[in-house]
Amino acid sequence: MPLTGETLLEASGVGVEIAGTTILEGVDLTLSRGELVAVVGPNGAGKSTFARVACGLQKADRGRIEWEGESISTLRGRELARLRAFVPQRPQVPAGVTVADAVSIGRSSHFGPFRGSSPSDHDAISEAMSRARVEKLSDRLLTTLSGGELQRVQVAVALAQDAPALVADEPTAQLDLGATAEVSRLLRSLVDQDFGILLIVHDLALAAAVADRVTVISDGRSIATGTPFEVLTPQLISEVWGVEAELISRDGRSALHVGWLDRAAGERR
């Protein structure tokens, strides 16, 4: 069993251009086992692009991305599938697909081209469902689930891939308070089980509550990395988001005190 702290993802100087426009131009980030790293930044800063590029869903134009020491450009699709799993922001909800079906699709990178699932695949599928706490939904159709349930199923689909790292792109962006808390607890419990999680998130209070480390991306660059309270200072928030705000923590709860209508910051930007 590999040890907590083993480096899963190492990205440095990552740059991406789309149709001549620079989206990313220098992102550095590392992710290890047993930690949750939150990537925060304003809309359009390149957070989601970075997540996609880190996972190999999109090509980087510059920089280095390594999963467990191997360059992403030398890894084949199936090899990469066993190193990291991607949890999309907006799940596609096809008709006539049950939760068990969806999770078994998540396992399918382990199946041979003409061979179905083996007993060990069945074990992995039920383990993924129990880790994501969706066993009871097993026979339900995806079309009948609530947003929070659907997002837990997405996590189960990713877990079935059996990769040590999960990269989740704003999994709580469309969820209400209760479902957001539920998904956050789920992600935290996976960290305790030694997964490494890269969480793209725009809610700074949430990032502060769940993350071990935070990386701030602004205008396509990673400009700060560290523990949430080291990094998310009023000064940095003001510089990056143009808002006067302060991160508050008390008894394990976090909140962002925001001067919503304070004009000074916006004008200074």
Added chain:
Amino acid sequence: MISRRVIVAAFLALATVAGAVASLALGAVEIPFGDVIRILFGSVDSGPDYEIVRTLRLPRMVEALLVGAALGVAGACLQGALSNPLASPDVIGVTGGAGFGAMLVIILLPAQAALVPLSALVFGLVAATMVFLIGFVGERAGGIGRVILAGIAIASLFGAGTAALMAAFPERVPAGIFFLVGGLTTTGWETLQQVLPYFVVGFIVAILLVRPLDRLTLGDEVAASLGSKPRRIRFGAAFAAALLASAAAAVAGLLAFLGLVVPHMVRLAAGTGRTTYVMPVSALGGAALLVWADTLARVIAAPVELPVGPLLVLLGVPVFLWLLRKAV
């Protein structure tokens, strides 16, 4: 408890076999079931019944099974690849192209009727290639909206070509009606032999894509997370569908309705949207529906033969609407 999926698959398998036997036994001349078996397995090898079964009905039955299965699979491929319930061979231009190809020969070269299947096949593939060039090449290639819109535009283009031909030579249109409404012919094994390779390649590509298409069910990002390449899968599925639907059009005219409706019937009846189930069972469903419709088309008004296309729609639509109403 036996699952709905198993019941539906078993029913369709049974219906296919029963339909195949019925298509050999029934027609203008009824041949007892026992005689059909003896003729097929060689203990009878001459006589009028032998001729009817071996040279007329057997190739036609094989055509019906093959075309039905091909259109069912083509529809399942496209609906899976484009994540769009309206996808069918029409959507990648094949139907429009094949119709134009056939009418081109029927109207401009009426003496060369033997070229109709080949021309339908070629133009079906030409239309699909045009759609692929627009839909799958260049930046942001392979997007679903782009492929579908390109398909509709190309289909309109060939549709206009067909309409122009018909308007220019109205007196020659009747000869093409049979192709346009769709119907199996009685040309023995000849046409089938010409287009068999296209069916074979189309089916092989489709089989190889069953599991990759299943991964696309949860969206491109999940598929990519699993190591698949969504655009390549989409292109491969559209390619297989183009081959299957063009070959089907060459043999049986325009029966694209089958490709649209059969996969939906399978999904609704079995209650699952998994490609691993829908594609193979759509092959059975398409084969069963076409072989039964063709048999009825020959029997209902015997010795007059009705065109199978409209009959197929008459049979299929009520069942389809009933399933649609029952669907959650």
